[in-house]
Amino acid sequence: MENRAFIALGSNIENRYDNITSAIKWLTSHPNIELVNYSSIYETDPVGYEDQNLFLNMVIEIMTGLNAMELLEFCLKTELELGRKREVRWGPRTIDLDILIFNQENIETEKLTVPHPRMVERSFVMVPLAEITPEQRIPGVDKPLNLLLNELPDKEGVRIWKRKNGEDVFEPIES
Numbered sequence: 001m002e003n004r005a006f007i008a009l010g011s012n013i014e015n016r017y018d019n020i021t022s023a024i025k026w027l028t029s030h031p032n033i034e035l036v037n038y039s040s041i042y043e044t045d046p047v048g049y050e051d052q053n054l055f056l057n058m059v060i061e062i063m064t065g066l067n068a069m070e071l072l073e074f075c076l077k078t079e080l081e082l083g084r085k086r087e088v089r090w091g092p093r094t095i096d097l098d099i100l101i102f103n104q105e106n107i108e109t110e111k112l113t114v115p116h117p118r119m120v121e122r123s124f125v126m127v128p129l130a131e132i133t134p135e136q137r138i139p140g141v142d143k144p145l146n147l148l149l150n151e152l153p154d155k156e157g158v159r160i161w162k163r164k165n166g167e168d169v170f171e172p173i174e175s
């Protein structure tokens, strides 16, 4: 599996933890998707439309034989499977899956923009992404992640909820 991708997951409808872990199980049940790393889970203040529940957010790293468009389609299918309803823009969702980075590719089509155009301004994406890959470069951006993160103003809205390592071990592929 030759392509490396980072995917952001978010949920703010109960059961948020089940929604996130189910999505990871769905994604990794695909024969051409392998989970190689994952962040802690963070509880985050809603951004954009603020009158809604707190989110759980995390980022996973995968290797995949799918191309970017095929991966998007499988992400959308996973969202549908988990019962997402699209009502309010930036509003509540069972599960939201965003492809952040796909190799070092720049993709701009009607259905898919990679790197994700709003990722660098979102602490709920940048904090978990920097946890697993602090030196990562984002195509088209001149600074590595850890420096970009320093400049974000609202990091206090992103708090560890379930730590990847330590006593509260989080295992996303546990049943």
Ligand SMILES: Nc1ncnc2c1ncn2[C@@H]1O[C@H](COP(=O)(O)OP(=O)(O)OP(=O)(O)O)[C@@H](O)[C@H]1O
Binding pocket: 072, 076, 086, 089, 090, 091, 096, 097, 098, 099, 100, 110, 111, 112, 113, 114, 115, 116, 117, 118
């Ligand atoms: N990098 C990407 N990852 C996921 N979806 C993308 C990406 N680029 C474009 N899209 C398109 O965005 C659509 C999903 O939009 P959606 O309603 O989930 O936006 P949102 O999650 O509410 O907002 P945001 O895109 O700001 O996170 C998908 O149907 C897909 O075609």
Ligand SMILES: Nc1nc2c(c(=O)[nH]1)N=C(CO)CN2
Binding pocket: 009, 010, 011, 044, 045, 046, 047, 048, 049, 055, 057, 090, 091, 096, 124
């Ligand atoms: N904290 C947080 N806020 C959001 C999120 C999210 O995942 N986490 N997703 C949004 C739409 O993609 C809009 N706002």
